[in-house]
Amino acid sequence: MVFLFCGSCEIINGFSKQEGRKPVDFVFFWNSINKPGPLNIFITIALILCFILFMETLGFIVCSYVVLFILMWRFGIPLLKNIVYSAIFVLLLNAIFGKLFTIYLPSGILDYLDF
């Protein structure tokens, strides 16, 4: 009921403010999505979904490293810095959460290393 009331109010408000309204332009919409910024948002969401799906199988270290590497690559960080920063981030997170606070972080395919 509240949503219906608020929605109606917003629609009425929208119609009462005629100036500055633009028609829906789907070509413009596609062009704006196709830019690096919005694409990076979709990639970020997809990577977090991959993290959720594959963390148990691949393990925290591998999964986080891959996610970080792709994110940094997408965000334009040079390759060498990317490799170093990703490794530092993963080791730091593993040290803080896994070792210091003894939170269970799945080791996945690196199980044999006893890391």
Added chain:
Amino acid sequence: MVLGIFVGGIPGLTATMAVALIVPLTFHMSPIAGLAMILGVSFCAIFAGDIPATYLRIPGTPASGAAILDGYEMTRKGKGSLALALDLTCSVIGGLIGISILIFVAPILARFALKFTNFEYFWLAVFGLSMSAVISRGTKIKGVISMTLGLAFATIGIDITTGYPRFTFDSTELMAGIGFIPAMIGLFGLSEVFKYVLLPEDFKNPTITEKIQISFNSVGALLYKFKFLILRSAIIGNVIGALPGAGADIAAWVSYGIAKKVSKRSNEYGTGIEEGVIAPTSANNSALGGTWIPALVFGIPGDTITAIVLGAMMMYGLKPGPLIFQQNAYLVNQIFSVALVSQIFLLIIGWFGIKMYTYLFKFPRNVILVGIIIFSVVGSYALRSSLFDVSIMLLFGILGYIMEICGIPLPPLILGLILGPMIEDNLRVGLVKSDGSFLPFLTRPISLAFFILIVVTFFGDPIIKAIRFFFRRHKI
């Protein structure tokens, strides 16, 4: 505190985000250590927001918005170092005044709150929710939409009274309801990152290249000269902070506005005068102390930071409310002591923080954003070692981003999520006590007072307009 300085000083990253990110780390500490960490982070982040506000004209946190006006103008006049010194000292003094008020007022209010029954708590929670919806940025309607969304999310999980699962879709994870902390991390962490990701040309660059300095010359004399301004701004900030939903940002703007109105030099405000820096910076840190008053006394968050704190306290097994002053008096005293000590540390760490920012602003923003993304993911997972919480964080991140685009404020959603169970629980127990009658909700004095306050909150403007129209028409 260092994290607070770090996050608060990066434009776009808020104090709420800093607290949301630090909370997962605190669950494995003792409650007081965790709360001390949260307090330190929040105070430092609010101060650090003034650094880019002064040098870049970009507020580090929303609470630094008002400090831009005169702080940046002072920098343009070559008095940036004095502005920063005033920022730091006024933040510390404002914080100390705010905490002192908290220490004296909270126990008195707690004694009064012991008289509250379910009827009063119901209206108090509804009042807190209404305030957040009305005060937040954007229209009242958008505030109500956000608040209702929060209430809707709060209904997910097992019904406390009947034990019946609601909106769980046979998912065992949803039986316990929506995880509050992952939702907060998503709303305030991930959604902020999404906003910055949209600006790829901008976010590769360092934030600033010039050297930032601080000078304490003549600060003492200025503080003495404007002692009443500091005191007044800190008190205003504290009172506004104590209103549910009104945080440090509103406190800073209101105290700046009042200082300008009252001042003999009101026409010089905005041109780079010291009063224009002192008023908002004293108020925003003092407001933090104010936000803890309703949080500790009634269990109602004063702003988004205390909303996270309440969630964290519940996970520590603590129940905020008037009884905490009796059952956990030792812990409450420890919180007060830590809050006072953190102000002294703010002076030292803030000074180092300003020095650090010359180097920190040179760090590319995209690396920091990637760090926040992975910390949000791991932080939400670490709470219960649950990947489901990561999904919740992601969903709320997307929702928060969409809400930001639509101009719908986020704080009412969070308050709805926290206060929803409190409202429902007290309404149901109250109805059971009164044999299904709604009358006691309106006939008890405190309940009635809260009800009138809620009506005034929502319909105050039209009522005043109608009265004025009536008087004008009848020429009274």
